Amino acid sequence: MxxxxxxxxxxxxxxxxxxxxxxxxxxxxxxxxxxxxxxxSHTGAAQGGMAAALANVEEDNWEWHTFDTVKGGDYLVDQDxxxxxxxxxxxxxxxxEKMGLPFNRTPNxxxxxxxxxxxxxxxxxAPVRRSCYAADxxxxxxxxxxxxxxxxxxxxxxxxxxxxxxxITEIDGxxxxxxxxxxxxxxxxxxxxxxxxxxxxSGGTGKFFxxxxxxxxxxxxxxxxxxxxxxxxxxxxxxxxxxxxxWRMGILLTEGARGEGGILRNKDGERFMEKYAPVxxxxxxxxxxxxxxxxxxxxxxxxxxxxxxxxxxxTHLPPEQLDxxxxxxxxxxxxxxxxxxxxxxxxxxxTAHYAMGGIPTNVQGEVLSDNTTVxxxxxxxxxxxxxxxxxxxxxxxxxLLDINVFGKRSGIAAAEYSAKHDYVELPENPESLVVAQIExxxxxxxxxxxxxxxxxxxxxxxxxxxxxxxxxxxxxxVEKIAELRERYENVSIQDKGKxxxxxxxxxxxxxxxxxxAEVMAVSALARKESRGGHYREDxxxxxxxxxxxxxxxxxxxxxxxxxTVRLDYKPVVQTRYQPMERKY
Amino acid sequence: MATPVLDKVEKDSAxxxxxxxxxxxxxxxxxxxxxxxxxxxxxxxxxKERVLxxxxxxxxxxxxTLTFRRSCAHGIxxxxxxxxxxxxxxxxxxxxxxxxxxxxxTVEAIKGLTVLKDLVVDMEPFFQAYRDVMPFLxxxxxxxxxERLQSAEDRERFDDTTKCILCAxxxxxxxxxxxxxQYFGPAAIVNAHRFIFDSRDxxxxxxxxxxxxxxxxxxxxxxxxxxxxxxxxxxxxKAIQEVKRALITRRF
Numbered sequence: 001m002x003x004x005x006x007x008x009x010x011x012x013x014x015x016x017x018x019x020x021x022x023x024x025x026x027x028x029x030x031x032x033x034x035x036x037x038x039x040x041s042h043t044g045a046a047q048g049g050m051a052a053a054l055a056n057v058e059e060d061n062w063e064w065h066t067f068d069t070v071k072g073g074d075y076l077v078d079q080d081x082x083x084x085x086x087x088x089x090x091x092x093x094x095x096x097e098k099m100g101l102p103f104n105r106t107p108n109x110x111x112x113x114x115x116x117x118x119x120x121x122x123x124x125x126a127p128v129r130r131s132c133y134a135a136d137x138x139x140x141x142x143x144x145x146x147x148x149x150x151x152x153x154x155x156x157x158x159x160x161x162x163x164x165x166x167x168i169t170e171i172d173g174x175x176x177x178x179x180x181x182x183x184x185x186x187x188x189x190x191x192x193x194x195x196x197x198x199x200x201x202s203g204g205t206g207k208f209f210x211x212x213x214x215x216x217x218x219x220x221x222x223x224x225x226x227x228x229x230x231x232x233x234x235x236x237x238x239x240x241x242x243x244x245x246x247w248r249m250g251i252l253l254t255e256g257a258r259g260e261g262g263i264l265r266n267k268d269g270e271r272f273m274e275k276y277a278p279v280x281x282x283x284x285x286x287x288x289x290x291x292x293x294x295x296x297x298x299x300x301x302x303x304x305x306x307x308x309x310x311x312x313x314x315t316h317l318p319p320e321q322l323d324x325x326x327x328x329x330x331x332x333x334x335x336x337x338x339x340x341x342x343x344x345x346x347x348x349x350x351t352a353h354y355a356m357g358g359i360p361t362n363v364q365g366e367v368l369s370d371n372t373t374v375x376x377x378x379x380x381x382x383x384x385x386x387x388x389x390x391x392x393x394x395x396x397x398x399x400l401l402d403i404n405v406f407g408k409r410s411g412i413a414a415a416e417y418s419a420k421h422d423y424v425e426l427p428e429n430p431e432s433l434v435v436a437q438i439e440x441x442x443x444x445x446x447x448x449x450x451x452x453x454x455x456x457x458x459x460x461x462x463x464x465x466x467x468x469x470x471x472x473x474x475x476x477x478v479e480k481i482a483e484l485r486e487r488y489e490n491v492s493i494q495d496k497g498k499x500x501x502x503x504x505x506x507x508x509x510x511x512x513x514x515x516x517a518e519v520m521a522v523s524a525l526a527r528k529e530s531r532g533g534h535y536r537e538d539x540x541x542x543x544x545x546x547x548x549x550x551x552x553x554x555x556x557x558x559x560x561x562x563x564t565v566r567l568d569y570k571p572v573v574q575t576r577y578q579p580m581e582r583k584y
Numbered sequence: 585m586a587t588p589v590l591d592k593v594e595k596d597s598a599x600x601x602x603x604x605x606x607x608x609x610x611x612x613x614x615x616x617x618x619x620x621x622x623x624x625x626x627x628x629x630x631x632k633e634r635v636l637x638x639x640x641x642x643x644x645x646x647x648x649t650l651t652f653r654r655s656c657a658h659g660i661x662x663x664x665x666x667x668x669x670x671x672x673x674x675x676x677x678x679x680x681x682x683x684x685x686x687x688x689x690t691v692e693a694i695k696g697l698t699v700l701k702d703l704v705v706d707m708e709p710f711f712q713a714y715r716d717v718m719p720f721l722x723x724x725x726x727x728x729x730x731e732r733l734q735s736a737e738d739r740e741r742f743d744d745t746t747k748c749i750l751c752a753x754x755x756x757x758x759x760x761x762x763x764x765x766q767y768f769g770p771a772a773i774v775n776a777h778r779f780i781f782d783s784r785d786x787x788x789x790x791x792x793x794x795x796x797x798x799x800x801x802x803x804x805x806x807x808x809x810x811x812x813x814x815x816x817x818x819x820x821x822k823a824i825q826e827v828k829r830a831l832i833t834r835r836f
Contacts, residue, residue: 037707039750040653040661097731100721102739102746102782109733134746140660141746148720186700215655251658331817332658335677338632451644494648497615500701503648 001190001431006031007418009180009195010411011163011222014041015139015400016382017201018146019407020414021155024199027415031193033161033182035202035217035505038147042203042215043403046139047329048116048256049131050096050404051397052089056110057129062086064122065130069398070577072118072285073356073391074532074542076235076550078573081363081387085398085405092404093132101145103134104325114325115259118285118395118584127283131397136254136326142400160185162505163202164434166225166378167192169424175230175369177378178424181434185505188498190431196421197377197414200226200359200367201407204383206239208513208520209352209466210458213245213252217509222384224512226359227519228433231369232552234386234570235357236516237524238533240394241467243289245351246336247309253329253348255396257312258282260325264293265311265345266301272310277584284584287393287533290350294467303347311345350467356394356533357523358386360552360570365410371552371570377417377424381410388550391572392532441507446490450507453484453491457510457517460484465521470538474525481518488514515555522565523551544579548572602628605685607638609650610692612699620699624688631681635668635691639675639703652703659815662751666703667692672753672813694756696765710752713768717776717794722787738783745778745823747816754810754820766799770810770820773801777823780836792831801828 007028010017017032024030034041053060065086070077097103097111104112113129121128134141150157165181179194202222206214227233243264244253258264264282266272276292277284284292293310296302303309314322314330319342322330330341339346359380360368367378367385382403389402457480464477488511495503529543530536550570557563604626612620625642636654643650652675653663659677666675668691669683675691683689697705723732748771755761755769776795780788795801801824810820830836 036655036661036663037711037750040655040663042656042661044749045656045658045660094731098721098723098727100779100782100784102742103731105734105736105739107736109735111731137747140749144746144748151715152720215661216657217655249658328660335659335679449644450648495651497613497649499613499615500651500704502651503643 001192003192003194004031005194005423007195008197008199008414009033009193010199010201011180012041012200012202012384013038013157014201014203014382015043015142015146015403016407017199018150019404020199020201020381020411022146022149022153023408023411024415025153025155027412028418030415031156031158033158033163033180033193035160035162035221037159038150038157039143041143042218044140044143045213045215045252046142046400047136047252047254048259049114049133049138049397050093050142050400051116051119051130051395052093052132052401053086053130054090054093054111054113054132056106057113059121060128060130062089064120064128065089067123067577068119069389069395070391071124071582072395073393074582075548075579076388076391076531076572078388079575079577080573081389083575084363085389085401088405089401092401092408096142096145096404099145099149101134101141103132114256115283116396117255117258117283117289118280119397120280124279127280131256131259133256135324136256136328139400158182161191163221163225164437164508166198166229167427167430168229169427171424174373174376176376176424178426179430181431183434183438185500188501190434192426192430194423194426196418196423197379199365199410199414200380200384201382202384204355205513205516206352206355208457208461208517210462211245211248211250211349212352213242213250214352219509220512220516221509222380223358224515226367227515227555230555231367231375232360232554233357233519234360234550234552235388236520236553237527237551238356238392239352239520240286240354240356240533241290241350242353243286243293243350244312244348246332247347247349249336250351251332251336252351252353253312253332253346254326255286257314257326257329260321261317263313264289265313266296267303267307268301272296272301280584285393285395287535288584290467291535293350309347309349312348313345314341315343315345352466354394354399355383356386356388356390356392358384361385361387363387363409364413365406366413377421379410379414381406392534437508438504441491441493441504442496444490444492446492448487448490448492450491450493450510453488454510454513457481457484457514461517465524467535469524469534469536471525474521477521478518478525481514481521485514485518519553519565523553523567526567527551548579601630603631603685605629605638605680606688607642608688608690609702611702613649613701629680631679631685633680634676635678635680635689636664636675638680639691651701660749662749665694665751665753665756667694672757674751674753674815677815694752696756696762697752707752709765710755710769710771713772714750714775717768717772718787718791719775719779721779721782721785723784724786732784734783741783742778742781744818745774747818748774748778749816751815753813753815757809757813759807759809760803760805764803767803768795768800770824773824773827774818774820777827780827780830788836792827795827796831801831
């Protein structure tokens, strides 16, 4: 076991982690721990753009952007946070440009902008061009640009280090962050990182679904590490299903395709979004479009012999426009489906995409241990966190924005905290939980296999807590997850070695997914209303009287060692905007 | 537009004709043996699936010790470059049907970097070469309040080399790199190109001097292996040639 001491430790090297690292490295001795290599992070898979009211191509302002974000989130957004997001968006984009990001340009050389779902002029009048983009590889460019600047700043990375535990030390009854425990993939060695400040930027949990745009590695490791140490998770029932994933595979096809004029059609060739969203049509918010697609499919207007998908039609767009603006997604269609988007429509279905919920933070990125109490020295940013700027449904292009705005904020805040505070004493035997977890898996002779349990989990999540939910389906999921968690106790692995033991890590990741799936399902069961990405067929309306509040889920361990999810609630911060019915 | 009809996509995918494929994988685990061995696995797979899916079937259902890197599974993250039937490719962008599943499909680690276990290689020398070319924008003077202006043509000038995902497929396909690990390799040069030809950048001369080194661009023998290997379709050899030309003319 090795012990390291750093002022600031960042967990994760995607957009949020690296944006934080650029700030934090300038101000404090910083280590970035990532289970991949930085440029492998899933920020790179984001395509369409990053929203900011630059008004380079038409009138726009940050207040309209704030409103769209609040409305898009079905009013569950904390409005003070949304205002910061929209206001600081402009500098966030300009920062990236100055760091070298190769944005597409307008004829006069400024950053070009395009339309995106839910972004509108003057509170919903018409779509507005707000998304700053680099073809359909904006996330790739952000990830590369941030990594380039990390190289420039000399950021210290620990690549292929899996953070498996968050160390908490209580001082006068207040939980403080003391550091993290990491597992080095190459050697199997355990490392303790004692740190004055820790920032989680480890991404989402999408791999508990089967059809998902998420990478294999998005297994909620940061959320699970904090949750297991008694910290709450906020709004975990809210998960975004992106309307246009490649049929059956789930690979993302950007909303930018519809921003460029692409149209969704059912088996009769009908542009069905006109029925569901007369003004914004195909550019309504993602939850609305995903539900509309499934409504078409359920009512028998889906395409294909099984009627299980619809078409994304780009055939009316000039090939030059597709080549210039959407080169990657057209290539995906060719590579994975063998179809030519110039001439053939692309079969698509909604795909699990983004966790709106996560580790609760305030607008400085400080993690909360209840509705108001800050955990000194602990921060989170990006998809792992819940500020909440996305509420019940995130707008497209607001996630690349979120990682930049709140990555930067948490990087500065954490480094400033490190400068002013001393190390907190490590708990006794800080490695014990991780060692026990690893030894148990390594020595297990149980007869359950990781892949079987993961498949069953993904199938039950897809079937029961996806776009449409009811009391019955969610209960089915809760029961199934409980069964899987019991069977997980008998999981064994084949690779008993120390070196690059990905067999072991996949088992640990499955444990994280199971724990978080349970939180999600339990949170969803209790929310007896429909709001944003959480749609209950048995409660189809939004219920502001009873549910205009954030869910806070806590892990409770009984005296017999049994584990349950305890739910509490937190008020939503409302400033400018009164909840209204959401129409697009 | 024409009404979408049930076209060939549906016909192809209506049936799921699983076939039996032999995956012949070069295994290496120094915890077990110093020698690497070829091991055959027979699996049932839909030929429209990826080589990565085949590797997962083996790892998840047959042999959990099989070790490889992967993440996004659709050609964006650059984790799973490997040598498939003797050619460098991403396992997640290579469909079984496109690489003759009638015969055993060979999969081995990319060449020129030390193999650590099965298909996992030591990437550090690769990233070191990348870091050595100053892969970041360098500008002088005061920063503008708004964005730097750049014409669409100037932006287009280096578009091709911005696509790089640092997967190492190009560098590890290069015979010069196999024989001399000191050579920067195509990927590092591609990333230098990306900045040398960016109209906003002001460190082109410095980067050119770095690449004028004995282990720099002049080692390139123009075999085009790198261009063939690039999963992003970057014209790697052309980019290297443009850097060579810039070194001679000092115009870029």
